[in-house]
Amino acid sequence: MDSIIVTGNGPLSGRIPIAGAKNACLTLMPATLLSDEPLTLTNAPRLSDIRTMTLLLQSLGAEVQGLQEGQVQAMSSHALTSTRAEYDIVRKMRASILVLGPLLARFGHAEVSLPGGCAIGARPVDLHLRALEAMGAELDLREGYVHAKVPSGGLRGGIVEFPFVSVGATENALMAATLAKGTTVLKNAAREPEIVDLAQCLRKMGAQIEGEGTDTIEIQGVDRLGGATHRVVTDRIELGTYMLAPAICGGEVELLGGTIDLVRAFCEKLDEAGISVEETTDGLRVSRKNGRVKAVDVITEPFPGFPTDLQAQMMALLCTAEGTSVLEEKIFENRFMHAPELMRMGAKIDVHGGTAKVTGVDSLKGAPVMATDLRASVSLILAGLAAEGETVVNRVYHLDRGYEQVVRKLQGVGARIERVRGE
Numbered sequence: 165m166d167s168i169i170v171t172g173n174g175p176l177s178g179r180i181p182i183a184g185a186k187n188a189c190l191t192l193m194p195a196t197l198l199s200d201e202p203l204t205l206t207n208a209p210r211l212s213d214i215r216t217m218t219l220l221l222q223s224l225g226a227e228v229q230g231l232q233e234g235q236v237q238a239m240s241s242h243a244l245t246s247t248r249a250e251y252d253i254v255r256k257m258r259a260s261i262l263v264l265g266p267l268l269a270r271f272g273h274a275e276v277s278l279p280g281g282c283a284i285g286a287r288p289v290d291l292h293l294r295a296l297e298a299m300g301a302e303l304d305l306r307e308g309y310v311h312a313k314v315p316s317g318g319l320r321g322g323i324v325e326f327p328f329v330s331v332g333a334t335e336n337a338l339m340a341a342t343l344a345k346g347t348t349v350l351k352n353a354a355r356e357p358e359i360v361d362l363a364q365c366l367r368k369m370g371a372q373i374e375g376e377g378t379d380t381i382e383i384q385g386v387d388r389l390g391g392a393t394h395r396v397v398t399d400r401i402e403l404g405t406y407m408l409a410p411a412i413c414g415g416e417v418e419l420l421g422g423t424i425d426l427v428r429a430f431c432e433k434l435d436e437a438g439i440s441v442e443e444t445t446d447g448l449r450v451s452r453k454n455g456r457v458k459a460v461d462v463i464t465e466p467f468p469g470f471p472t473d474l475q476a477q478m479m480a481l482l483c484t485a486e487g488t489s490v491l492e493e494k495i496f497e498n499r500f501m502h503a504p505e506l507m508r509m510g511a512k513i514d515v516h517g518g519t520a521k522v523t524g525v526d527s528l529k530g531a532p533v534m535a536t537d538l539r540a541s542v543s544l545i546l547a548g549l550a551a552e553g554e555t556v557v558n559r560v561y562h563l564d565r566g567y568e569q570v571v572r573k574l575q576g577v578g579a580r581i582e583r584v585r586g587e
């Protein structure tokens with residue numbers, strides 16, 4: 165297995181291009197299943213999760229070309245051969261459940277393996293299933309699969325009220341509703357930029373949708389959807405992650421393609437901590453010119469709140485802040501597995517249930533560390549940038565799921581970082 169070696173060497177400077185959003189792409193790709201005409205995505209990121217979704221769509225008979233120049237992902241579902249998503253692929257990635265709504269809406273039946281647990285908590289899919297049931301789907305859970313069908317006449321519009329916000333369940337319901345008979349109203353819907361991006365793409369395909377970006381989305385079902393070409397929105401989590409690089413080790417870095425709207429709550433916390441963020445014509449410029457970062461309290465929430473996917477990285481910053489910060493994780497249970505690894509680097513962290521108290525230390529020290537999930541891995545790299553000496557991050561395959569060319573991007577702003585091939 166490969167590892168990444170980081171050696172802290174002071175302030176960074178330069179520019180980092182930010183890729184298209186992994187999480188947007190993972191819901192835009194299954195949208196191809198709604199139509200027999202081509203769907204082309206531009207600005208798609210080169211990541212292993214995107215390859216997993218490619219394999220899943222191909223296993224259903226969709227044509228998906230590997231990423232071409234210009235990060236173009238061309239897909240067509242005109243000749244699907246299967247409506248069954250097999251366990252072997254689904255178990256690798258929870259987002260696989262996003263094929264359920266589109267398959268059911270277009271073909272009236274689907275079998276999708278249940279994704280199972282994952283490192284950051286139980287993460288069930290009950291809200292996805294309840295939403296589809298509210299549109300008339302009949303579901304049966306057998307042998308680890310959801311067997312779904314709709315009575316003749318197809319899915320019908322209905323009111324879907326989510327008991328709490330779920331990004332994936334909102335996406336599944338939104339895609340399914342585009343082909344349902346009549347009007348569907350999604351209440352307490354997720355408002356993430358990835359949902360807005362999906363709605364915009366579906367609208368280009370001919371869907372009738374209003375209210376995306378608010379907590380109520382209304383969809384008027386249509387008989388069929390056509391093809392479209394769509395540019396994937398900027399990855400706000402990759403953006404926030406690299407904004408933390410100059411915040412953590414000083415200097416000034418411009419993040420190309422970034423906008424404040426994607427990361428407003430996060431920027432407010434950076435401001436409190438004493439980090440400057442300015443909009444430029446090409447993106448966002450982040451700098452930490454002098455003094456130590458100040459401690460700040462963070463609570464993770466659905467968008468527009470502080471994203472859970474930036475909690476681990478923010479913790480890395482707060483490890484060397486002046487004072488004590490309290491981080492509350494409200495979205496996932498068990499999402500502090502990076503804390504014991506950061507402690508190996510000299511951080512002072514006290515975790516109780518969903519709350520972590522971080523008392524800033526003067527400096528971190530390099531150490532061998534291991535990551536258990538995607539965002540945890542990158543938080544260890546960030547911590548390594550600020551640490552004295554060498555940090556070796558093991559199990560970097562997690563990183564390849566969500567960060568393209570992390571080594572090259574950080575080298576480009578002056579970081580001492582390299583990837584070492586394992587046996």
Ligand code: UD1
Pocket residue numbers: 187188190258259285286287288289290291292293329330331332333472473495496497
């Ligand atoms: C998406 C993102 C993930 C991010 C998360 C929260 C993708 C591919 N992944 O994941 O990176 O961390 O949003 O911003 O877009 N839940 C249920 N039942 C369900 C669905 C969810 O109990 O049917 C719970 C989850 O366990 C979690 C919470 O709801 O505690 C929010 O999860 P959700 O918003 O659905 O996350 P994902 O869509 O899986």
